[in-house]
Amino acid sequence: VGGRRTRTSATGVPGKLYDLPRRRGGCAAGTERRSNFRDAVERLTALLRPYRLLYLSYRHEQTEAAVTHILALNCSIAGETSVSRALVAETILRLREKHPEASLTLRDLGEAPVAHLTPDTVAGVRGVPATDAELATQALSDSLIAELEQADIVVIGAPMYNFSIPTSLRAWFDHVLRPRVTFSYSESGPQGLMKGKRAIVVETRGGLYSEGPSKAVDFQEPYLRQLLAFIGITDVTFIHAEKLGFGPEARELAVQSATTRIVEAVV
Numbered sequence: 001v002g003g004r005r006t007r008t009s010a011t012g013v014p015g016k017l018y019d020l021p022r023r024r025g026g027c028a029a030g031t032e033r034r035s036n037f038r039d040a041v042e043r044l045t046a047l048l049r050p051y052r053l054l055y056l057s058y059r060h061e062q063t064e065a066a067v068t069h070i071l072a073l074n075c076s077i078a079g080e081t082s083v084s085r086a087l088v089a090e091t092i093l094r095l096r097e098k099h100p101e102a103s104l105t106l107r108d109l110g111e112a113p114v115a116h117l118t119p120d121t122v123a124g125v126r127g128v129p130a131t132d133a134e135l136a137t138q139a140l141s142d143s144l145i146a147e148l149e150q151a152d153i154v155v156i157g158a159p160m161y162n163f164s165i166p167t168s169l170r171a172w173f174d175h176v177l178r179p180r181v182t183f184s185y186s187e188s189g190p191q192g193l194m195k196g197k198r199a200i201v202v203e204t205r206g207g208l209y210s211e212g213p214s215k216a217v218d219f220q221e222p223y224l225r226q227l228l229a230f231i232g233i234t235d236v237t238f239i240h241a242e243k244l245g246f247g248p249e250a251r252e253l254a255v256q257s258a259t260t261r262i263v264e265a266v267v
């Protein structure tokens with residue numbers, strides 16, 4: 001039981017599928033000891049299931065019409081063992097099953113980082129470029145923005161590093177958040193210009209941040225939500241793989257649950 005299969009996606013990116021056994025009886029003491037509360041939750045879940053299916057089919061229609069190009073970003077420094085990279089590959093695989101005609105740009109910021117802005121290059125993004133270094137930075141920014149502009153769906157693999165995002169992903173945003181190109185200032189405040197796109201963000205974390213005491217120090221999800229919203233991408237699905245540092249069983253469960261969420265997100 002359990003076991004892990006690896007397959008190669010249509011993109012050539014290895015995707016990992018995790019088959020885990022279902023937990024028998026729902027809790028260690030067996031079904032007869034389930035609480036009334038749990039029964040009530042199950043009844044409510046069953047009651048809401050038709051509405052959830054309706055919602056998923058609505059999402060299906062919304063996404064099906066739109067997807068002709070996918071931009072996928074990875075930034076883990078963990079190479080082949082990266083969970084976010086495997087889940088991004090799984091997301092691409094599922095998207096391309098639904099949209100076989102969709103083309104793909106895969107940018108791996110972990111393997112090939114975009115340089116951080118420096119005093120020598122910042123004018124390429126936030127000023128008037130004049131030097132070779134500034135012009136080269138503007139050209140890089142132009143091409144990263146073109147990749148984004150082309151995409152209907154952006155898939156981002158974002159590990160949590162020190163409560164936030166890897167600096168390589170931040171460097172990508174530093175090149176892509178560009179005044180008058182991806183956002184502008186109007187009388188009513190800043191306006192995102194990258195409208196009509198959807199994002200699926202896979203967040204991997206060693207600990208638990210979606211609930212409990214560490215929720216307050218999750219600077220990863222609110223930050224990513226703001227960065228994307230600032231350039232006009234507000235249709236964002238966040239998928240978590242949490243407690244990856246809690247041992248192999250917790251890790252497998254986290255990956256299995258994230259994979260289920262990916263399947264639902266891509267309907």
Ligand SMILES: Cc1cc2nc3c(=O)[nH]c(=O)nc-3n(C[C@H](O)[C@H](O)[C@H](O)COP(=O)(O)O)c2cc1C
Pocket residue numbers: 076077078081082083084085158159160161162163164204205206207208244
């Ligand atoms: C530099 C660094 C900092 C990290 N900081 C955190 C952290 O603040 N909170 C956390 O839960 N996990 C932290 N982790 C653990 C990663 O989030 C976890 O290993 C996750 O699986 C990384 O994604 P990946 O497998 O795609 O590389 C950190 C890992 C590294 C390498």
